Amino acid sequence: MPERSALELQLDxxxxxxxxxxxxxxxxxxxxxxxxxxxxxxxxxxxxMFGFLDFWNANLDGPLHSVRYTHQRLIKPGEFHRVDGEFALH
Structure with missing residues (x-):
């Protein structure tokens, strides 16, 4: 499966x-x-993230002490509007 672009991921x-x-x-x-x-x-x-942490625990020697994370949706539902048409101006 081809890798998806950042925009496609955000829209999903x-x-x-x-x-x-x-x-x-x-x-x-x-x-x-x-x-x-x-x-x-x-x-x-x-x-x-949990897949990466599982990989870390299984394959790397440095034991985890703690993990702090933040998450931000970059495109929010009210900010994206689908466009159904296009106008071309000279």
Whole structure:
């Protein structure tokens, strides 16, 4: 399946999700490191973000400490209107 554009995702209800991930360094577990993840996702289930966190837990050595996230729909229902016609002016 071809990858969908950001506009197509937004029109289908996706919003921009940003997660600040704090994780412990594998060799120094008392030190926390920050990773910022951002992608289009569907609230309130966040399948993309939780899929990434599942991948992290299964494949990366740095154990997660905490995750803070924010979600914003960039196109809201009242801001988008379908256009049924077009006028061409010289």
């Amino acid at each position: 209800g996706y919003g921009l999700t940003t997660a600040q991930i704090l994780y412990r360094l594998p060799d120094h577990p008392t030190i926390l490191q920050t990773y910022v993840w951002q992608d289009y996702d569907l609230a309130p289930d966040f399948p993309e």
